[in-house]
Amino acid sequence: MCERSTGPPGTEGAALTVSIRDVAVSAGVSVGTVSNVLNRPDSVSPATRDRVLAAIHTLGFVRNESARQLRAGHSRTIGLVVLDIANPFFTDVARGVEEVANAQGLSVVLCNSDGRPDKEAAHLDALTEQRVRGVVLTPTAEISPQVGTLRQRGVPVVLLDRRAPGPDQCAVAVDDVLGGRLAAGHLLGQGHRRIAFIGGPGGLPQLQERYEGVVAAVREGTGSDEALVLITPETLTVAGGREAAARLLALPAGQRPTAAVCANDLLAMGALQEMVRRELRVPDDFALVGYDDIDYAAAAAVPLTSVRKPRQELGRRAAELLLDEAAGEGHEHQQPVFEPVLVARESSTVRHPRRSVAS
Amino acid sequence: MCERSTGPPGTEGAALTVSIRDVAVSAGVSVGTVSNVLNRPDSVSPATRDRVLAAIHTLGFVRNESARQLRAGHSRTIGLVVLDIANPFFTDVARGVEEVANAQGLSVVLCNSDGRPDKEAAHLDALTEQRVRGVVLTPTAEISPQVGTLRQRGVPVVLLDRRAPGPDQCAVAVDDVLGGRLAAGHLLGQGHRRIAFIGGPGGLPQLQERYEGVVAAVREGTGSDEALVLITPETLTVAGGREAAARLLALPAGQRPTAAVCANDLLAMGALQEMVRRELRVPDDFALVGYDDIDYAAAAAVPLTSVRKPRQELGRRAAELLLDEAAGEGHEHQQPVFEPVLVARESSTVRHPRRSVAS
DNA sequence: TCTCCTCACTGAAACGATTCACAAGGTGCT
DNA sequence: AGCACCTTGTGAATCGTTTCAGTGAGGAGA
Numbered sequence: 001m002c003e004r005s006t007g008p009p010g011t012e013g014a015a016l017t018v019s020i021r022d023v024a025v026s027a028g029v030s031v032g033t034v035s036n037v038l039n040r041p042d043s044v045s046p047a048t049r050d051r052v053l054a055a056i057h058t059l060g061f062v063r064n065e066s067a068r069q070l071r072a073g074h075s076r077t078i079g080l081v082v083l084d085i086a087n088p089f090f091t092d093v094a095r096g097v098e099e100v101a102n103a104q105g106l107s108v109v110l111c112n113s114d115g116r117p118d119k120e121a122a123h124l125d126a127l128t129e130q131r132v133r134g135v136v137l138t139p140t141a142e143i144s145p146q147v148g149t150l151r152q153r154g155v156p157v158v159l160l161d162r163r164a165p166g167p168d169q170c171a172v173a174v175d176d177v178l179g180g181r182l183a184a185g186h187l188l189g190q191g192h193r194r195i196a197f198i199g200g201p202g203g204l205p206q207l208q209e210r211y212e213g214v215v216a217a218v219r220e221g222t223g224s225d226e227a228l229v230l231i232t233p234e235t236l237t238v239a240g241g242r243e244a245a246a247r248l249l250a251l252p253a254g255q256r257p258t259a260a261v262c263a264n265d266l267l268a269m270g271a272l273q274e275m276v277r278r279e280l281r282v283p284d285d286f287a288l289v290g291y292d293d294i295d296y297a298a299a300a301a302v303p304l305t306s307v308r309k310p311r312q313e314l315g316r317r318a319a320e321l322l323l324d325e326a327a328g329e330g331h332e333h334q335q336p337v338f339e340p341v342l343v344a345r346e347s348s349t350v351r352h353p354r355r356s357v358a359s
Numbered sequence: 360m361c362e363r364s365t366g367p368p369g370t371e372g373a374a375l376t377v378s379i380r381d382v383a384v385s386a387g388v389s390v391g392t393v394s395n396v397l398n399r400p401d402s403v404s405p406a407t408r409d410r411v412l413a414a415i416h417t418l419g420f421v422r423n424e425s426a427r428q429l430r431a432g433h434s435r436t437i438g439l440v441v442l443d444i445a446n447p448f449f450t451d452v453a454r455g456v457e458e459v460a461n462a463q464g465l466s467v468v469l470c471n472s473d474g475r476p477d478k479e480a481a482h483l484d485a486l487t488e489q490r491v492r493g494v495v496l497t498p499t500a501e502i503s504p505q506v507g508t509l510r511q512r513g514v515p516v517v518l519l520d521r522r523a524p525g526p527d528q529c530a531v532a533v534d535d536v537l538g539g540r541l542a543a544g545h546l547l548g549q550g551h552r553r554i555a556f557i558g559g560p561g562g563l564p565q566l567q568e569r570y571e572g573v574v575a576a577v578r579e580g581t582g583s584d585e586a587l588v589l590i591t592p593e594t595l596t597v598a599g600g601r602e603a604a605a606r607l608l609a610l611p612a613g614q615r616p617t618a619a620v621c622a623n624d625l626l627a628m629g630a631l632q633e634m635v636r637r638e639l640r641v642p643d644d645f646a647l648v649g650y651d652d653i654d655y656a657a658a659a660a661v662p663l664t665s666v667r668k669p670r671q672e673l674g675r676r677a678a679e680l681l682l683d684e685a686a687g688e689g690h691e692h693q694q695p696v697f698e699p700v701l702v703a704r705e706s707s708t709v710r711h712p713r714r715s716v717a718s
Numbered sequence: 719t720c721t722c723c724t725c726a727c728t729g730a731a732a733c734g735a736t737t738c739a740c741a742a743g744g745t746g747c748t
Numbered sequence: 749a750g751c752a753c754c755t756t757g758t759g760a761a762t763c764g765t766t767t768c769a770g771t772g773a774g775g776a777g778a
Binding site for chain 1 (some may be wrong): 721733734735736738
Binding site for chain 3 (some may be wrong): 388389390391392395402403404407426428429430431561
């Protein structure tokens with residue numbers, strides 16, 4: 001008499017939730033058969049299959065992913081934890097990750113740590129509870145203990161834009177020392193002799209590496225590293241870039257560099273904005289090089305020279321390694337390191353004769 | 360003899376997965392008590408609680424969110440489907456949504472539809488299977504049927520940056536007609552008499568409204584709308600802006616507008632870039648107004664006049680309405696419409712005396 | 719001493735899907 | 749006819765948690 005899913009006696013009308021059992025009853029088959037229609041349609045005779053499909057359709061049945069996950073022991077999602085969702089570099093990475101994951105029928109949970117270890121830890125905890133298939137992580141300063149926990153539990157974690165601490169883990173990185181060298185080498189080649197590095201080294205190893213590359217190039221190019229000025233802004237954002245530029249321009253003329261390598265494009269864009277505001281010409285009065293080569297770099301009114309990283313490819317590769325490791329069969333940890341490329345644009349190259357009136 | 364969670368005989372070593380039952384056995388209590396420690400700690404005596412907590416810690420127990428969800432009937436996540444993850448406007452919205460959701464202990468699954476109805480539908484299907492608490496959606500052209508399905512199932516859907524089709528639904532929008540009027544009115548006030556609208560109207564209602572506002576303002580300001588040129592680029596991106604600018608500048612001098620209202624800041628930045636590339640001075644030769652007022656608008660080397668929307672506030676408000684509706688008790692649908700504000704910057708205003716030498 | 723409460727804890731029944739050993743019926747071969 | 753085999757379908761056990769009706773133990777009051 002009493003229908004299963006309609007709840008307490010008073011509850012009339014359509015069931016709020018229709019389960020595989022309701023479908024089975026409606027189609028006159030067992031729950032096992034409905035499940036087979038869903039997961040192994042070939043093992044069911046066409047007539048039965050159609051009957052079940054019709055029941056599913058008229059009842060508006062939708063699988064309950066929680067129940068599937070509970071049985072399967074893991075979910076059909078992967079986590080992606082990024083340092084700064086507002087940085088277009090990471091949205092490009094996210095696109096790459098999502099592309100690969102979606103192709104396998106997996107969803108991506110995108111989490112933003114804002115560079116804060118506590119938020120990163122909270123997100124990793126939540127992902128652990130969700131029994132995600134794996135996590136792609138751009139870590140904050142230190143690798144948090146949650147990562148070890150996750151891996152002990154058999155959940156693969158792939159580091160992104162950061163070298164692995166050991167050989168027992170996948171990581172997808174960029175040769176940031178080379179990137180730093182390219183940036184500084186380019187400026188030296190343009191005749192600059194006093195160069196600033198904006199952005200670090202701070203706590204992030206990838207910034208540390210960029211800085212090392214710059215130091216090496218400057219040392220080789222000028223024979224000393226006294227020509228290098230280090231500026232560490234509050235944040236790695238546009239506002240941080242403005243701040244850094246203001247500090248640079250406050251230096252006495254003798255000490256003031258004529259060019260800067262920025263740890264990312266956001267900083268470079270902020271610096272550019274501040275220079276323009278102060279009526280300095282870029283690159284004539286001051287040359288700028290960014291890092292990451294986000295789309296906005298080329299779109300800036302003074303197109304920004306930048307160190308290009310394969311943004312989407314980084315995400316794709318990380319996701320591929322993650323899925324391979326999650327599949328388990330004979331996975332070998334890999335730690336690909338991509339080579340960045342310098343893309344020279346107007347912000348650092350001798351300007352064409354384009355002064356609007358007189359030269 | 361045979362431990363519960365260690366699986367088949369061959370499996371030695373630590374259990375791959377430790378459940379509430381293992382904790383109960385280890386602490387010498389029942390599973391119900393462990394659950395109480397987790398969810399109603401006050402109902403458990405301190406001594407027992409500590410014992411259970413210790414067991415949880417030594418065993419490395421982590422709740423299984425799927426099982427909780429299965430029991431609860433719904434998950435602890437909400438979905439956010441955006442049109443373009445690469446547009447900073449949406450990442451700002453996402454921050455607002457996340458802020459409110461996290462404060463309630465909910466996670467946000469961020470999905471990118473790329474403006475494609477098929478991707479939107481696929482994401483909505485996945486969210487339905489996940490039994491999310493609710494969905495914040497910036498819809499593509501049409502409201503897809505999945506939205507109706509979701510709402511029938513009792514899952515609230517809040518539309519964002521789009522007016523609701525009826526009063527039976529929450530929506531958080533911006534008065535885009537007003538926004539269009541503000542933008543065009545500003546340009547008319549600066550003396551422009553021939554104005555372009557870049558970006559539409561296309562299929563998106565919000566663009567349609569912006570366009571209507573521009574039309575109305577131009578008609579009132581000039582007495583006709585012949586002075587309005589409509590440019591519809593391929594995409595609403597920086598590349599689309601470049602393309603639009605190229606098409607504008609290809610117009611014969613008599614027909615060519617002297618200013619443009621762009622449907623979003625990405626388009627405006629692309630247009631700006633193309634203008635600069637062609638050595639046009641902005642705003643002297645051509646004035647530009649963007650829309651959304653993303654951070655990059657102010658950061659552009661020619662700071663962009665734009666129509667400011669409360670980006671993060673939109674997200675927050677949408678999430679609040681969603682959670683209120685999900686809570687169920689006496690929810691009343693609301694459809695707040697925010698008023699945009701014009702932020703005048705250099706890209707459209709008569710230039711200050713800032714020529715580098717003489718005043 | 720008896721009754722009545724409260725407090726702390728127990729244990730079994732859900733939640734909804736998947737899986738797997740098994741059964742029933744049909745087909746083909748000897 | 750007898751047997752093996754394949755196809756199709758069954759139904760119970762299971763995943764890990766929450767919830768809730770109960771069970772005792774202990775204390776207070778009469």
